[in-house]
Amino acid sequence: MNPIFSVRDITKFYGNQKGCEGVSFDLYPGEVLGIVGESGSGKSTLLNVISGQLEPDQGDVLFDTRHAGMVSTTAMAEPERRMLARTDWAYVHQNPRDGLRMAVSAGGNIGERLMNIGARHYGDIRETASGWMGRVELDTGRIDDRPSTFSGGMQQRLQIARNLVTGPRLIFMDEPTGGLDLSVQARLLDLLRNLVRELGLAVIIVTHDLAVVRMLAHRVMVMQRGQVVESGLADQVLDDPQHPYSQLLVSSILQV
Amino acid sequence: MTDPSDTSLGDTPPEGTHDQDYNFAYLDEQTKRMIRRALLKGLAIPGYQVPFASREMPMPYGWGTGGVQVTSACLVPDDCIKVIDQGADDTTNAVSIRKFFERTAGVRTTEKTGEASLIQTRHRIPETPLEEGQILVYQVPIPEPLRFLEPRETETRKMHALEEYGLMHVKLYEDISSHGHISTAYAYPVSVEERYVMDPSPIPKFDNPKMHQCPAVQLFGAGREQRIYALPPYTDVVSLDFEDHPFTRLRNDGVCGLCGADDTYLDEVIMDDEGTRMFVCSDTDYCATRIEEAAE
Amino acid sequence: MFEISGLSKEFHLHHQQAARIKVLEGVNFSVLAGECVALTGESGSGKSTVIRLLYGNYLANQGAIRIGGLNVADAEPREILEMRRITLGYVSQFLRVLPRVPTLSVVAEPMMNAGAGEAESLDKARTLLTRLRIPEQLWSLSPLTFSGGEQQRVNIARGFIHDYPALLLDEPTASLDAVNRATVLDLITEAKGRGAAIIGIFHDQAARDEVCDRSIDISQFAAMA
Numbered sequence: 001m002n003p004i005f006s007v008r009d010i011t012k013f014y015g016n017q018k019g020c021e022g023v024s025f026d027l028y029p030g031e032v033l034g035i036v037g038e039s040g041s042g043k044s045t046l047l048n049v050i051s052g053q054l055e056p057d058q059g060d061v062l063f064d065t066r067h068a069g070m071v072s073t074t075a076m077a078e079p080e081r082r083m084l085a086r087t088d089w090a091y092v093h094q095n096p097r098d099g100l101r102m103a104v105s106a107g108g109n110i111g112e113r114l115m116n117i118g119a120r121h122y123g124d125i126r127e128t129a130s131g132w133m134g135r136v137e138l139d140t141g142r143i144d145d146r147p148s149t150f151s152g153g154m155q156q157r158l159q160i161a162r163n164l165v166t167g168p169r170l171i172f173m174d175e176p177t178g179g180l181d182l183s184v185q186a187r188l189l190d191l192l193r194n195l196v197r198e199l200g201l202a203v204i205i206v207t208h209d210l211a212v213v214r215m216l217a218h219r220v221m222v223m224q225r226g227q228v229v230e231s232g233l234a235d236q237v238l239d240d241p242q243h244p245y246s247q248l249l250v251s252s253i254l255q256v
Numbered sequence: 257m258t259d260p261s262d263t264s265l266g267d268t269p270p271e272g273t274h275d276q277d278y279n280f281a282y283l284d285e286q287t288k289r290m291i292r293r294a295l296l297k298g299l300a301i302p303g304y305q306v307p308f309a310s311r312e313m314p315m316p317y318g319w320g321t322g323g324v325q326v327t328s329a330c331l332v333p334d335d336c337i338k339v340i341d342q343g344a345d346d347t348t349n350a351v352s353i354r355k356f357f358e359r360t361a362g363v364r365t366t367e368k369t370g371e372a373s374l375i376q377t378r379h380r381i382p383e384t385p386l387e388e389g390q391i392l393v394y395q396v397p398i399p400e401p402l403r404f405l406e407p408r409e410t411e412t413r414k415m416h417a418l419e420e421y422g423l424m425h426v427k428l429y430e431d432i433s434s435h436g437h438i439s440t441a442y443a444y445p446v447s448v449e450e451r452y453v454m455d456p457s458p459i460p461k462f463d464n465p466k467m468h469q470c471p472a473v474q475l476f477g478a479g480r481e482q483r484i485y486a487l488p489p490y491t492d493v494v495s496l497d498f499e500d501h502p503f504t505r506l507r508n509d510g511v512c513g514l515c516g517a518d519d520t521y522l523d524e525v526i527m528d529d530e531g532t533r534m535f536v537c538s539d540t541d542y543c544a545t546r547i548e549e550a551a552e
Numbered sequence: 553m554f555e556i557s558g559l560s561k562e563f564h565l566h567h568q569q570a571a572r573i574k575v576l577e578g579v580n581f582s583v584l585a586g587e588c589v590a591l592t593g594e595s596g597s598g599k600s601t602v603i604r605l606l607y608g609n610y611l612a613n614q615g616a617i618r619i620g621g622l623n624v625a626d627a628e629p630r631e632i633l634e635m636r637r638i639t640l641g642y643v644s645q646f647l648r649v650l651p652r653v654p655t656l657s658v659v660a661e662p663m664m665n666a667g668a669g670e671a672e673s674l675d676k677a678r679t680l681l682t683r684l685r686i687p688e689q690l691w692s693l694s695p696l697t698f699s700g701g702e703q704q705r706v707n708i709a710r711g712f713i714h715d716y717p718a719l720l721l722d723e724p725t726a727s728l729d730a731v732n733r734a735t736v737l738d739l740i741t742e743a744k745g746r747g748a749a750i751i752g753i754f755h756d757q758a759a760r761d762e763v764c765d766r767s768i769d770i771s772q773f774a775a776m777a
Contacts, residue, residue, distance in 0.1 A: 028630055031630060078418070079418045082420070086420075101405070101426075103405075104405075104426055104430060105430060105433055105434070107429070107433055108426050108429050108430050108433065111426065111429055112422055112423065112426050113422070114422075115422035115423075115426055115429065116420060116422030116423075117422070119425075120425070120498055120499050121498060121499045121500055122429060122432055122498040122499075122500050122501050123500050125429065126433070143433070144433045144434060183652075186651040186652045186653075187652055189650055190650050190652070190653050193650070197664065197665065214648070215650050218629065218630070218633050219629045219630070232611070232629055233608055233609075233629040233632055233633070235609050236608060236609055236610065236611055236629075239604070239609050239610065240563075240604075240609065240610040240611050242564070242611060243566075244566035244567065247565065247567055248566075248567055251567065
């Protein structure tokens with residue numbers, strides 16, 4: 001099996017300030033990679049660079065496109081990259097308000113990506129949107145309601161539906177459970193896990209919540225001061241961390 | 257010393273001349289050249305919004321400052337202009353702008369669509385089909401069709417550049433989902449030559465098909481927003497829609513109470529305080545012409 | 553099926569006076585298909601550590617752990633995941649699942665992960681839960697609300713729902729009553745019967761005698777600290 005996504009020696013500085021340095025990894029279809037580290041460890045910078053929102057100072061990001069195989073996304077022309085971001089990639093924001101159009105109905109939010117790639121049949125778009133609402137366990141009767149009338153957990157599920165409707169193969173997630181109540185987090189994680197299995201999605205999830213990593217991620221990378229200090233199988237890194245910083249992270253989890 | 261009670265604009269100069277205190281058609285020649293360059297660029301890229309250095313005009317924004325600047329840049333002394341506001345030649349806005357050009361350019365004016373070489377319009381396209389050689393100038397309040405869905409100008413420009421127009425259909429989708437049909441009745445978005453999506457200014461969607469393959473030059477000016485865009489003659493202009501909710505023209509179901517026309521865009525007129533009402537043609541010239549012809 | 557050679561494990565605790573705790577050294581043994589082997593040794597001798605090393609949950613410092621052709625000690629994470637999905641099952645002492653997921657789905661999950669269809673997996677989950685005497689009215693609830701014994705049985709059901717060719721069992725019969733204990737021993741015997749290689753920790757001497765073919769004393773590999 002070939003990787004779907006390959007990150008090679010990515011370095012990004014903000015002036016003299018290091019964002020991230022020398023990060024490399026491969027991601028395979030169906031694989032969930034967790035990136036953990038405290039605030040300022042460079043995990044968000046890394047996510048922004050590899051998802052094409054920031055230009056790296058050095059290194060390359062390759063994606064296995066449907067038509068041309070492995071292609072450098074950093075060298076790609078902007079229209080092509082934006083097209084990728086609307087079709088084969090998805091980005092789930094921590095705050096659903098950043099990933100949804102709050103003034104557009106739930107159905108319109110889900111349908112937008114379809115209309116972006118040329119869907120022009122209202123009935124079909126609506127049926128697909130309704131189907132996806134069901135899949136993320138939202139009441140399909142609320143298809144015409146605006147997201148502002150939804151709870152935080154529902155908004156986050158709507159954001160996921162909106163992102164998955166075009167059948168992306170790679171999903172970037174930035175603290176997807178960050179703003180949610182604990183009770184809602186579990187349900188969202190279960191949903192994500194099932195979708196990952198059913199659709200064979202590759203996921204890169206940035207989080208500081210090690211419980212999320214344990215439940216969702218197959219592999220984990222621990223970042224500190226812009227560098228990856230340890231990476232490996234998620235449960236192995238959590239149960240038998242090798243690097244001093246990973247040990248500190250794991251031993252700092254509060255027990256209930 | 258002038259009499260403070262005299263609020264008139266002064267005497268209209270004799271026909272064929274203009275008030276010598278102003279340059280011809282008010283704007284200075286450099287400004288007109290700048291606007292003409294923008295117009296030519298707009299005509300070369302139909303539907304593309306060309307930024308231009310909009311000037312302060314002696315009228316408030318919203319009264320057609322963009323249209324007036326475009327008209328000013330196009331006028332030549334031989335022109336005969338017509339100005340309409342919602343189809344009518346005799347409303348304040350139309351009368352003021354007509355007088356403005358009578359005084360500053362000394363050009364002939366008319367209310368007859370067929371006689372005019374340049375028509376400045378606010379929110380209508382005349383019922384009488386336009387012909388080659390004529391120019392139709394639209395007054396545009398908000399030129400950006402994506403504005404209400406995407407507030408960032410940097411982003412909407414990019415969307416135009418990359419032809420990312422899915423959002424336009426989201427707006428129509430929202431219409432259907434909340435009203436059962438596309439309820440947008442004016443400023444209905446169009447696709448120009450299968451490239452740029454364009455806001456046709458707040459004309460009723462009844463008028464949209466008149467833009468398609470129109471023999472006249474159509475120019476759009478937005479003064480406050482500082483944008484000019486254009487449609488050269490015989491341009492493809494298609495109203496956006498869904499396969500299962502096709503574009504439809506919309507008019508009040510009735511006939512004109514004055515001329516009896518049953519195929520024109522009608523205004524509703526309330527006759528008394530008991531709910532009596534009648535419909536009349538919004539295009540006053542078209543209506544008057546029909547009445548004259550019927551009398552003959 | 554299992555072939556362990558020269559395996560050693562040391563924990564390096566950077567934040568506790570940089571302590572180095574050497575647990576195992578030179579572990580050598582192998583287990584054939586159809587064989588059930590008990591790991592023995594007093595508490596703290598490293599039995600659970602061996603199981604976790606075999607599952608890839610702990611990182612081996614030295615040596616090789618070959619399970620069905622894969623050397624877990626230097627395999628890529630995705631190779632280990634693939635092995636866990638298809639080849640190697642694990643019944644741990646602790647049930648670690650997402651809150652609020654119904655028991656039936658929790659049990660069916662490993663089988664679906666191994667590639668089986670949803671209906672088929674749910675069917676088998678029902679059969680196993682019935683055999684392990686988890687009352688049907690609990691199936692739609694999360695196992696996290698269950699008693700220790702019930703959680704243990706859910707864990708066992710997860711370990712036996714897919715026909716893994718290799719199995720690791722950490723105290724599978726602890727905290728079970730006699731009837732359920734018998735069922736678990738039946739499951740182990742059935743797995744042996746279809747050729748699975750099994751390594752287990754059984755404090756329950758009688759259970760060990762009933763299902764295990766031999767024992768390996770882990771204390772012999774205890775590292776000299």
